[in-house]
Amino acid sequence: MALSLPSLLILLTTWLLTTEATTFINSRAAYYPNSDEHGTDVGACGFGSFGATINGGDVSAASDLYRNGVGCGDCYQVRCTNSHYCSDKGVTVVITDQGSGPNTDFILSRRAFGRMAQTNDAAASLLALGVVDIEYRRYPNKNITIKIDENSNNPYYLAFVLWYQQGDKDITAVQLCETQNFVCKLLDRSYGAVWTTTSPPSGPLSLRMLLSGEDGDESWLVPVNNIPENWKAGETYDTGVQIDI
Numbered sequence: 001m002a003l004s005l006p007s008l009l010i011l012l013t014t015w016l017l018t019t020e021a022t023t024f025i026n027s028r029a030a031y032y033p034n035s036d037e038h039g040t041d042v043g044a045c046g047f048g049s050f051g052a053t054i055n056g057g058d059v060s061a062a063s064d065l066y067r068n069g070v071g072c073g074d075c076y077q078v079r080c081t082n083s084h085y086c087s088d089k090g091v092t093v094v095i096t097d098q099g100s101g102p103n104t105d106f107i108l109s110r111r112a113f114g115r116m117a118q119t120n121d122a123a124a125s126l127l128a129l130g131v132v133d134i135e136y137r138r139y140p141n142k143n144i145t146i147k148i149d150e151n152s153n154n155p156y157y158l159a160f161v162l163w164y165q166q167g168d169k170d171i172t173a174v175q176l177c178e179t180q181n182f183v184c185k186l187l188d189r190s191y192g193a194v195w196t197t198t199s200p201p202s203g204p205l206s207l208r209m210l211l212s213g214e215d216g217d218e219s220w221l222v223p224v225n226n227i228p229e230n231w232k233a234g235e236t237y238d239t240g241v242q243i244d245i
Contacts, residue, residue, distance in 0.1 A: 024135035029078060030101040031113035031127070032061075039109040043097030045072035045192035046161055050147060051096040054163060058091055058115060061099030061107040070172065071095050072193030073165045077139035078106055078116065080132045085122040090134075091115040092141050094164060102131060140166045144223065144239045146207070149194065152233040158200040161193040162209075167243035169217075173210035176201050179226060184208065204229045207239065 032039065038057035041049040044066070051059065060078070065071045072095055079090025091112050099107040114123035116134075126132060142164040149159035158176075165171060177184040178201040187195040205227040212218050224240030231237070 024079075024137050026081075026133070026135050027105040028101075028103050028131055029060075029080070029106040029108055029113070029134045030104050030131045031108045031110050033130075037109065037111040039112075040097055043192075045069065045096050045098075046149075046190070046194035047072075047096050047147070047163075047192075048150065052109075054096065055092070055094045055141070056111075057109055058093050058112040059096045059109050060093040060112060061097035062095045063098070063100035063105055063107075065095065065105055066098040067170075069189065069192040070170045073144075073162050075139050075141040075164055075166050076106075076136050078108070078112075078134055078136045080116045080126065080134050082126075082132060085117050085125050086132075087116065087118045092139055094141075104131065105136065106134070138166060138168060140242050140244060143242055144209075146227060146237045146239060148231055148233055148235050148237075149196075150233050152231075154231055154233075155200065155202060157196070157198050158231070159190065159194055159196040162195070165243060167211070169211040169213045169219075169243065171209045172212040172218075175208040175210075176227075177206040177208060178202060179204045179206050202229070205231075211243065 038052040039059035041052040043051040062071055074095045075092060077090055077092050080086035093112050101107055117123035117126050144165060145163040147161050147163060152158050174187045174195045175184045180203055183201060185197055185201055187197045190196045207223050209221045210218060211221055225238055227237055
């Protein structure tokens with residue numbers, strides 16, 4: 001039975017979206033030569049000590065993908081392309097720092113670099129190479145998570161970072177809104193992935209994130225979960241959402 005024109009258009013659109021979502025970009029990756037298994041705890045994204053252990057230590061510095069801190073917290077699937085050593089799955093990393101190497105987009109932690117390999121012996125061979133050809137894509141991993149900065153002081157000062165960003169768009173603005181009267185306050189991006197405000201709104205707080213694409217398209221995303229009224233420095237809060245656009 002022949003398909004109608006509308007049906008063909010729907011199938012074509014679905015195929016294009018699926019192809020775009022799974023497209024990998026070719027590049028190269030190195031690893032922190034002086035690090036232990038995990039990443040650095042003094043990264044440019046402002047994650048502090050958690051920057052070394054977030055995502056189990058599967059983290060990376062980025063060069064162009066850092067984009068003045070907009071790329072902080074982004075999730076990527078990274079896999080090397082040498083079929084003798086590399087697995088098809090690769091590793092999912094979170095951007096926590098800025099760094100560059102010889103024609104590389106990623107400077108992985110030793111742990112993440114080795115996890116691209118098929119076996120422990122293959123991981124040792126990859127580490128010996130130092131720099132490898134890879135392919136990567138933005139990748140869903142976990143719900144976006146809010147990490148309250150240690151210097152925050154309820155109710156006078158609030159600073160936090162956003163972990164585990166996915167999708168093709170970037171978080172370019174953040175608002176905090178009171179859930180009772182919907183008064184909102186636009187936050188400042190201090191540096192990296194750190195968003196700050198003095199005299200934050202009171203009560204349980206609803207987060208609003210502006211998602212911006214390279215094509216100029218923008219939309220606001222409101223997470224499922226709120227920041228509790230009694231938020232504390234050092235705590236983490238699950239937003240309940242992932243970005244898949």
